[in-house]
Amino acid sequence: MSNAAGCGGAGFWQQRADVVVVGTGVAGLAAALSAHRRGARVAVLGKAGDTATFYAQGGIAVVVPRTDDSVEAHVADTLAAGGGLCDPAAVTSIVADGYAAVADLVSDGARFDDDGRGRWALTREGGHSRRRIVHAGGDATGAEVQRALDRASAMLDVRRNHVAQQVVHRDGAVTGVLVHNGDGPGVIHAPSVILATGGLGHLYPATTNPDGSTGDGVALALWAGVAVSDLEFVQFHPTMLFDGSASGRRPLITEALRGEGAVLVDSRGARVTDGVHPMGDLAPRDVVAAAIDTRLRATGDPCVYLDARGVTDVATRFPTVTAACLAMGIDPSRQPIPVVPGAHYSCGGVVTDVTGATEMAGLYAAGEVARTGMHGANRLASNSLLEGLVVGGRAGRSAAAHAAESGAVRAQPDLDERRISLPRRDLQEAMGRHASVVRDSDGLHALTEALHAASPAPTRGRAAFEDAALTATALAVAAAASERTESRGCHHRSDHPEADPARALSSTVRLRGGRVTVDQPEGVC
Ligand code: SIN
Numbered sequence: 001m002s003n004a005a006g007c008g009g010a011g012f013w014q015q016r017a018d019v020v021v022v023g024t025g026v027a028g029l030a031a032a033l034s035a036h037r038r039g040a041r042v043a044v045l046g047k048a049g050d051t052a053t054f055y056a057q058g059g060i061a062v063v064v065p066r067t068d069d070s071v072e073a074h075v076a077d078t079l080a081a082g083g084g085l086c087d088p089a090a091v092t093s094i095v096a097d098g099y100a101a102v103a104d105l106v107s108d109g110a111r112f113d114d115d116g117r118g119r120w121a122l123t124r125e126g127g128h129s130r131r132r133i134v135h136a137g138g139d140a141t142g143a144e145v146q147r148a149l150d151r152a153s154a155m156l157d158v159r160r161n162h163v164a165q166q167v168v169h170r171d172g173a174v175t176g177v178l179v180h181n182g183d184g185p186g187v188i189h190a191p192s193v194i195l196a197t198g199g200l201g202h203l204y205p206a207t208t209n210p211d212g213s214t215g216d217g218v219a220l221a222l223w224a225g226v227a228v229s230d231l232e233f234v235q236f237h238p239t240m241l242f243d244g245s246a247s248g249r250r251p252l253i254t255e256a257l258r259g260e261g262a263v264l265v266d267s268r269g270a271r272v273t274d275g276v277h278p279m280g281d282l283a284p285r286d287v288v289a290a291a292i293d294t295r296l297r298a299t300g301d302p303c304v305y306l307d308a309r310g311v312t313d314v315a316t317r318f319p320t321v322t323a324a325c326l327a328m329g330i331d332p333s334r335q336p337i338p339v340v341p342g343a344h345y346s347c348g349g350v351v352t353d354v355t356g357a358t359e360m361a362g363l364y365a366a367g368e369v370a371r372t373g374m375h376g377a378n379r380l381a382s383n384s385l386l387e388g389l390v391v392g393g394r395a396g397r398s399a400a401a402h403a404a405e406s407g408a409v410r411a412q413p414d415l416d417e418r419r420i421s422l423p424r425r426d427l428q429e430a431m432g433r434h435a436s437v438v439r440d441s442d443g444l445h446a447l448t449e450a451l452h453a454a455s456p457a458p459t460r461g462r463a464a465f466e467d468a469a470l471t472a473t474a475l476a477v478a479a480a481a482s483e484r485t486e487s488r489g490c491h492h493r494s495d496h497p498e499a500d501p502a503r504a505l506s507s508t509v510r511l512r513g514g515r516v517t518v519d520q521p522e523g524v525c
Contacts, residue, residue, distance in 0.1 A: 012415065013186030017043040017157075018403035019396070020177050020188050022164040022217065023196030025051035026142075026385055027367025029149035030101075030392030031194045031356070031399070032156055033108070040400035043188055044153070045162040045179060047212045047462060052198045052368065053149075053385065055210060056142025057254035057320055058125050059135035060389070061382035062098040067122070069130045071096050078383060081127040081284040082376025083489035084504040085230065090373035093354045094390045101389040102134065110148035112136045124259035125381035126238075127284035131259075133382045139254050139320045145385060163462045164216070167193055167224040167363060168411035174362030176411025180460055187413050191406035192399035195220060195350060195365040196392060200234070200473050201249075202466075204343040204436070205428045208240050208252040214466040215473030217369030221350040222472050222511040223419070226360050229371045229506045230348025231473070232480035233490040235379055236437050238264070238288040240342025241324055242303035247428075251324035253306055253339055255381050258282055260317065262308035264292065265336065267301050286378040286490045289341040293437040293492075296340070305336035341437055345384060347375040347490060348480075351508065356395025362402055364395040371506075377489020419468035420454040420514075427451070427470055435474075435481055440495040444482040451475050476509045479516045483507055 019035040021028050024046035032044045063069045074095045079086050106112070112134045115121040122131040136144035159181070166178035168187065176189040197217035201209025218228050239253040258264070258281045264272040276291045277283035283291075292304050308314050314333050315322045325332045350365040352358050352372055358365055367388040374387050422430075430450040434443035451474055459465045484507070486500035487493050505521040 013183055015043070015186065015188045016408070017041050017188055017190045019192040019194065019399045020045065020190045021194045021196060022177065023198060023367065023369070024158060025053035025196065025198055025367060025388065026145055026149065027388035027392035028194070028196030029153050030389050031196055031364070031366055031396035032158070033149070033152055034393045034396030035400040036156055038397060038400040040403055042156055043190070044156055044158040045164050045177070046158065046160050047163055048161050049212050050210045051146060052209055052213055053142045053388070054146045055208065055252065056145070056385055057139040057252055058256040058382050059123065059133040059141040060102055060385040061128065061133055061380065062102050062386060063095065063132060064120060064122065064134070065099060069132050073130055074132060077127055077129050078374070078380045081378050081380040083286070083378050083499070085376030085489065085506055087373025090354050094372065094374050094387055097390045098386050101386070101393060104393070105145065105148060105389060108148050108152040110136070110144055112144070113138065123256045124282065125255040126258065126282050126288060127279070127380045133256065133259070135256065137319065138316065139256060139318045142385070163465050164220065165459055165465050166413055166417060167220050168413045169224055169360060169363070170412070172361060174360060175409040176413070178413035178415070180462070180465065185415060185460065187411050189409055189411045190403070191409045192362045192364065192403040194356065194395050194399050195363070195369050196367045197369045199346045199368040201343045203428065203431045203470055203474055203477065205247045205432045206240065206250050207343040208237055208250060209343070210249055214470050216466070216469045217365060218349055218476065219469035219472040221358065221365070222476060224360060224363070225510065226358050226363060227351045227508045227510050228349060228476055229351045229508050230377070230480070231346065231477045231509060232484050233347035233375070233377045234343060234435070234477065235285060235345040235347055235490045236289040236341035237344035238285060238292055238341050239306050239339040240344070241328065242338040242340045243328055250342055252344070253321050253337055254318065255285070257306060257308050257311060257318060257321065260311045262306050262311050264288070264304055265307050266295050266299055266304050272304050284378055285381060289437055290492055292341055303338040303340050306339050307336040308332045309334065309336070345379055347377065347379050354391060354394065355398045356391050357398055362406065364399050366392040366395040377491065417459055418456040419459050420471055421457045421464065421468040422451060422454040422471045424467050424470060427474055431474055435477055438492045438494050439481055440493060441482070444478055448478045448482065451478060472511070475516045479518050480507060480509050483518045483520070
């Protein structure tokens with residue numbers, strides 16, 4: 001049964017809802033459930049295919065009461081990983097609500113691995129000073145989170161094969177969403193819209209992200225005139241399974257393997273992170289990815305290796321990783337796993353507060369698409385499912401309250417919208433060459449030139465929309481990366497290898513008159 005009301009129309013379909021949620025991963029479904037539980041009529045839109053949540057392996061970072069852990073310790077680790085750009089108040093607020101959010105998920109049916117004594121089994125990942133990662137199915141945490149949320153949302157109006165193409169607004173407030181589905185274009189009139197579209201990994205030729213991670217939410221916000229920030233901080237996961245030149249979504253090799261004793265070595269067996277950081281292979285992710293990149297440049301090898309032969313019961317504890325390796329003819333209990341850094345997570349995104357509210361009335365963002373100030377210049381491992389759950393829930397509550405206050409609205413979308421769009425392979429090639437783990441001024445300039453060669457095209461249909469979204473997002477990443485003339489967190493500049501203390505501030509990117517502009521915070525010249 002549909003919760004959103006149909007209202008007929010001329011030339012395109014029309015419906016009404018109180019809250020439209022764009023995205024069906026952890027943040028989207030947490031938002032949809034909390035809005036629904038506050039009495040809102042909710043419509044949830046998703047593209048076909050799996051979410052990034054489904055593929056998450058390691059787990060959820062959460063402070064479990066009555067352990068050696070504390071909110072203060074988790075906050076300190078998050079701030080240390082974030083390279084000076086986290087918002088401490090946002091981090092504290094999100095971390096402090098983590099346990100309650102995970103407990104709610106358990107009430108919704110999620111089951112996490114236990115330690116045999118009736119408590120959650122806790123593992124460790126890079127940058128964490130404590131064992132605080134809860135997991136499910138060994139290394140299939142995301143699949144369990146998705147299963148539980150899908151089940152809890154079964155009574156909601158969740159539509160697959162729906163591509164949200166435009167946030168419609170008037171006088172600074174949301175009025176709905178232009179959508180494309182199998183029936184063609186349509187509009188959902190709604191005073192509240194929550195972007196929970198996930199990430200942007202398909203800016204690059206190879207990524208750990210599912211096919212749908214094409215920067216949609218960042219592009220929708222930019223096109224609506226809403227600010228994005230910290231987009232230069234694209235996190236490369238140190239260990240993506242290496243399979244020659246294979247492109248598209250590639251399997252992740254979870255960091256939790258290193259938490260359980262696996263080590264990174266090069267082709268001669270030398271340790272990759274020796275002398276790099278006091279936490280060695282469990283240093284924050286940006287440090288380990290950069291160490292691998294440096295080693296690959298020095299040796300000329302195509303990959304390094306994760307040696308998990310010392311991990312107890314690797315096949316039982318890490319069944320997802322084991323299956324991916326076996327499919328490539330590698331047995332992790334007997335052979336080192338070939339790995340390279342892979343585009344994994346956008347630390348930046350649409351600027352929001354910790355309730356998911358953006359600067360536009362009625363527009364919210366939660367999960368990877370949002371920039372709350374939680375991750376700064378480099379996200380701490382397993383803080384993403386945590387943030388998606390906590391901020392997703394809050395965004396749903398805020399959006400429901402906003403809809404109740406606003407009453408009915410009427411959206412008038414631009415049905416003839418054209419957006420600049422570069423062919424996807426050209427864009428991925430240019431991003432992979434010039435905006436990968438290490439960047440420099442010449443490369444970023446070449447990237448920007450290539451992106452400006454894009455020509456306007458209609459955005460109807462998923463592929464055309466995604467190419468336009470990737471192009472807009474790439475322009476924002478390139479602009480932010482060009483402006484940041486220092487190295488910090490995930491953003492490494494070979495021409496500016498040191499951090500500049502004067503630049504420990506986030507800049508803001510907007511689309512103005514078809515051009516991307518970067519606003520520096522006060523104090524940066
Ligand atoms: C992993 O399992 O290594 C990835 C977890 C994350 O991205 O937080």
